[in-house]
Amino acid sequence: MHSSHPLELFPGRTVTLMLFKCVRNPAELRRSAMGGQITAALINPRMLVDPFQVIVAANKAVHLQTIGKMKTRSLNSEIIFNLSPTNNISEAFKRFGISDADDSVLVVLVATGDESQTLADIKEKVDGEQVPMEELPTLSDVTQIRKLYKVTPQEEKMGGLLDSVVCKMATKDVM
């Protein structure tokens, strides 16, 4: 039920996404991610419009890792940081990282080659219900997204919320 997306700039690398709801062990998952037992980014889906948003963040993270210019300590935290509209790292984690009170989580795994074992291991650790990516919109909070990304009505009217969010993410380092 996961979805995989190739990163064309980095042949062989893919971004794999798994979505879970009714998660009962968020605190444990967060600890495992911090301790390195889970080697994926665990994201709270409330601020996500579409999987594309995450893929854009992952591509930028791999790029910055490749040129040695990450702003955070790991690829997974860099993905979380890239989702944020601001350059404040702790704020990014607060908004996009999984917290102990969350009951849904998006698992983002950047892999080279066969990642099926890693996916199975992560699935094992999540005490929750895996759902198709199509359910992402039912977990997001559009009002909060507009506010966080400061999307103006005229901007949203022109190209939609996803376009506005992605452009904000991609341009934040020079604004």
Next chain:
Amino acid sequence: MELEKNMVVSEFLSKGSVLKQGAEARVYRDVFLGRSTIIKERFPKKYRHPLLDEKLTHRRTVQEVRSIQRCRRAGIPTPVVYFVDYTSHCIFLEDIVDSVTVRDHIAATRQRSHPSPTLVPLEPLAARVGRVLARMHDEDVVHGDLTTSNMLLRRSGDGEAELSLVLIDFGLSYISALPEDKGVDLYVLEKAFLSTHPNTEPLFQKLLESYAASSKKSSAVIKKLDEVRLRGRKRSMVG
């Protein structure tokens, strides 16, 4: 190391199709993150000092990205930025699919009205361009390279009335509130417009009228435009 860094993108681009080879940049179309994407790559100019060149190229890339975001925030259609690689000076942009340049649209429309030439069908478009440029200038974005090739028309519904105007190529753009800068922006367009589309003076007039009517700050800009025109004429009389 520097070379290695740039390999990633150049490998990728070598497989894409080149849309346009300009003096400063190459434009490609390829699939990126699953979407049809336009990639604009600025390459080094051999005759410039490498350090200066790097600085200038970087600045152009940054300016382009900034102006695009500034326009979008104000609801002025420009392509979405998906990704920027500041080491290889590449901007990955939304492909405005199913679009034609205003240049081609004007040429095709005039072709169709031949042999009884009329500019009337193009007046709504001229008015729309004027309105969009007025809004862009009200945001203090000066485009720097206004031509009818740097404006795309995208079909957003059915029928002519539904064509939406998208501004592209902000590589020479900058932020300025000065009427002079905006006047020069319009002057550049006027020159390009009338040389690309001969005998369309009434059409450009329509564009300016619409610009003037759409912006509260337009009278100072039009005044500057008149001054710049006069200077231009004097210069050409001397030279």
